[in-house]
Amino acid sequence: MTSIPTANDIQRAHERILPHIHNTPILSSQFINEFTGAHLFFKCENFQKTGSFKMRGASNAIFSLNPEKRLNGFATHSSGNHAQAVAYACKTAGINAYIIMPKNAPKVKVDAVKNYGGKVIFCEPNETARQEACAKIVQETNALFIPPFDDLTIIIGQATCAKELIKAHADLDYLLTPVGGGGLASGTALSVKYFSPKTEVILGEPEIVNDTYLSLKAGKIIPVSKTNTIADGLKTTVGKLNFEIIKNHVKEVILVSEDEISSAMRMIWERMKIIIEPSCAVPFAALLSKKTFFKNKKIGIILTGGNVDLGNLPFKL
Amino acid sequence: MTSIPTANDIQRAHERILPHIHNTPILSSQFINEFTGAHLFFKCENFQKTGSFKMRGASNAIFSLNPEKRLNGFATHSSGNHAQAVAYACKTAGINAYIIMPKNAPKVKVDAVKNYGGKVIFCEPNETARQEACAKIVQETNALFIPPFDDLTIIIGQATCAKELIKAHADLDYLLTPVGGGGLASGTALSVKYFSPKTEVILGEPEIVNDTYLSLKAGKIIPVSKTNTIADGLKTTVGKLNFEIIKNHVKEVILVSEDEISSAMRMIWERMKIIIEPSCAVPFAALLSKKTFFKNKKIGIILTGGNVDLGNLPFKL
Numbered sequence: 001m002t003s004i005p006t007a008n009d010i011q012r013a014h015e016r017i018l019p020h021i022h023n024t025p026i027l028s029s030q031f032i033n034e035f036t037g038a039h040l041f042f043k044c045e046n047f048q049k050t051g052s053f054k055m056r057g058a059s060n061a062i063f064s065l066n067p068e069k070r071l072n073g074f075a076t077h078s079s080g081n082h083a084q085a086v087a088y089a090c091k092t093a094g095i096n097a098y099i100i101m102p103k104n105a106p107k108v109k110v111d112a113v114k115n116y117g118g119k120v121i122f123c124e125p126n127e128t129a130r131q132e133a134c135a136k137i138v139q140e141t142n143a144l145f146i147p148p149f150d151d152l153t154i155i156i157g158q159a160t161c162a163k164e165l166i167k168a169h170a171d172l173d174y175l176l177t178p179v180g181g182g183g184l185a186s187g188t189a190l191s192v193k194y195f196s197p198k199t200e201v202i203l204g205e206p207e208i209v210n211d212t213y214l215s216l217k218a219g220k221i222i223p224v225s226k227t228n229t230i231a232d233g234l235k236t237t238v239g240k241l242n243f244e245i246i247k248n249h250v251k252e253v254i255l256v257s258e259d260e261i262s263s264a265m266r267m268i269w270e271r272m273k274i275i276i277e278p279s280c281a282v283p284f285a286a287l288l289s290k291k292t293f294f295k296n297k298k299i300g301i302i303l304t305g306g307n308v309d310l311g312n313l314p315f316k317l
Numbered sequence: 318m319t320s321i322p323t324a325n326d327i328q329r330a331h332e333r334i335l336p337h338i339h340n341t342p343i344l345s346s347q348f349i350n351e352f353t354g355a356h357l358f359f360k361c362e363n364f365q366k367t368g369s370f371k372m373r374g375a376s377n378a379i380f381s382l383n384p385e386k387r388l389n390g391f392a393t394h395s396s397g398n399h400a401q402a403v404a405y406a407c408k409t410a411g412i413n414a415y416i417i418m419p420k421n422a423p424k425v426k427v428d429a430v431k432n433y434g435g436k437v438i439f440c441e442p443n444e445t446a447r448q449e450a451c452a453k454i455v456q457e458t459n460a461l462f463i464p465p466f467d468d469l470t471i472i473i474g475q476a477t478c479a480k481e482l483i484k485a486h487a488d489l490d491y492l493l494t495p496v497g498g499g500g501l502a503s504g505t506a507l508s509v510k511y512f513s514p515k516t517e518v519i520l521g522e523p524e525i526v527n528d529t530y531l532s533l534k535a536g537k538i539i540p541v542s543k544t545n546t547i548a549d550g551l552k553t554t555v556g557k558l559n560f561e562i563i564k565n566h567v568k569e570v571i572l573v574s575e576d577e578i579s580s581a582m583r584m585i586w587e588r589m590k591i592i593i594e595p596s597c598a599v600p601f602a603a604l605l606s607k608k609t610f611f612k613n614k615k616i617g618i619i620l621t622g623g624n625v626d627l628g629n630l631p632f633k634l
Contacts, residue, residue: 025342030366046590049347266627273363273623275590306590310583 004245005156007194013153014160017059020092021160024048026168031271036287037295041172042268043165046276046306050084050116052233053161053184053304054148058085060157061146062093070095072142077123077130079105080233081305082148087118098143100133102126108309149183150239159187165300166196173297176283178304179203179212179253180234182242188302189249199300200251204286206231206261212238212246213253231261233279233305254286261285268303280304321562322473324511327504330470331477334376337409338477341365343485348588353604354612358489359585360482363593363623367433369550370478370501370621371402371465377474378463379406387412389459394440394447396422397550398622399465404435415460417450419443425626466500467556476504482617483513490614493600495621496520496529496570497551499559505619506566516617517568521603523548523578529555529563530570548578550596550622571603578602585620597621 024044045053073096076086083099090097097118102125113120123133138145175192179185189201205212206229214222221243227235264285268276280303287294341361362370390413393403400416407414414435419442430437440450455462496502506518522529523546531539538560544552578595581602585593597620604611
């Protein structure tokens, strides 16, 4: 495999993106600590610019290139948080962002990308169509393709989130994130390896989209078969580079049901008074499903994002 | 009238309650600043213990008495944030809290008080019944009555919130709060008078429950006539002591419609990713209704609370 990024790579990425991101707050809840019997530190990427950690990877990809090299802008295919992050980071850099979206994408997501200055190109709602549309735009505009997770520059960018959490709380027993494509999960594993080697990384994954869980068992990537989870940010199969890092540096994947995701999310809304999206509740749901295991431990949890369509909630509160 | 509290009263109250409250964070939103053309600093009492600023007044009332004097606990009649705050502050002090609630109070509010250790006594859902039930409990238990707003100790406690905001941002042009009974509004007016005399205090009030607006016009208290607002914390008539202070130290009351309250609340949920209750959105709605007036100003807004029944939202998102 490609050699994995170094501590220095993460350090330099962090310096590079700091002007473009928030060092997000870390919150605790007395109620949740008492309820779980553990000491929890929530790193609130729902307060990140564009409402998710994706801003870190997108900023790193864009600002790691010289202005001449990024002159023609960037293109990506996504209808989620990565699209918003790429649009906003490109706007900051004063360049074009071309976002390929399926023509049935929810209006609220299209509007969010447009509000951040992204140029939306619609395609048929299937994988082939969106890859073709993206390739066509890249050819026409000379924009650079910016992948959502299976890319070292993206992974290094996402790694800066755990780095900030570890700097604030050096002695965590566990650090939990969700896993979808694995950008954040693999980045977190690297930051823990370099900056807090005694901490163990545990991932939460929806039962319905358990590809990372199955892949770790099989020792090779098993693609997703079903995607009907409310955790809409976690529907993708884990990426190749991401899987290599996760395989070597993650302790365990805990699977959670849809009901566990909803009720974990509701507890955070109610008790912490903050808005998180369903995908974001997955690692906390994982913790709640194994309370005895986590008892008395000091645990960091990355709350990945807060982009929810309030007019059309994808879950029952 | 009774002589008004001094700066020293507020300072001592703050020292007294600091172990029992959070010095809540102050958040800003780049989007909202650009949208309004102003510089806004939101003091997040939705993150306060028990989810609202009411914890400040209740703690001050309870901890300003010697342990012998508060031995028999406290009683109050409320189905809202004051009840939760009294229950929790009494639990901290190791004494009983007797909370009179109408027998038709929502289960979620009854449960919240019980979860904080309060003893709930039900009464008929009218003003006379709840005052009688409260008087009876006070007589039976020798508990002390703790009023929700029309009381100097409560006002001084609520004043500590603006004091913290002013300490963090000394040069505010305006400081905005909602007004219901006027505990927070009058306390805020006092802190501004003493600690930031160049700042002007402006109150937001629902059009439907415009008693403070009318009372200031009339120069005397005009009781509420209608209470069918979604801002369920602001249905009460302004208190006597509160009105005296507001009359002398508040610049203006801005009235807002129910739609303005909803859409202001939604903007804060969506853009700031925090949960606030409808009453809490009223001063921000007031600002949005007079954007030209507030343009380029530096403005503090107290976000008063975040206690919303998520399973039964009193508004359409």
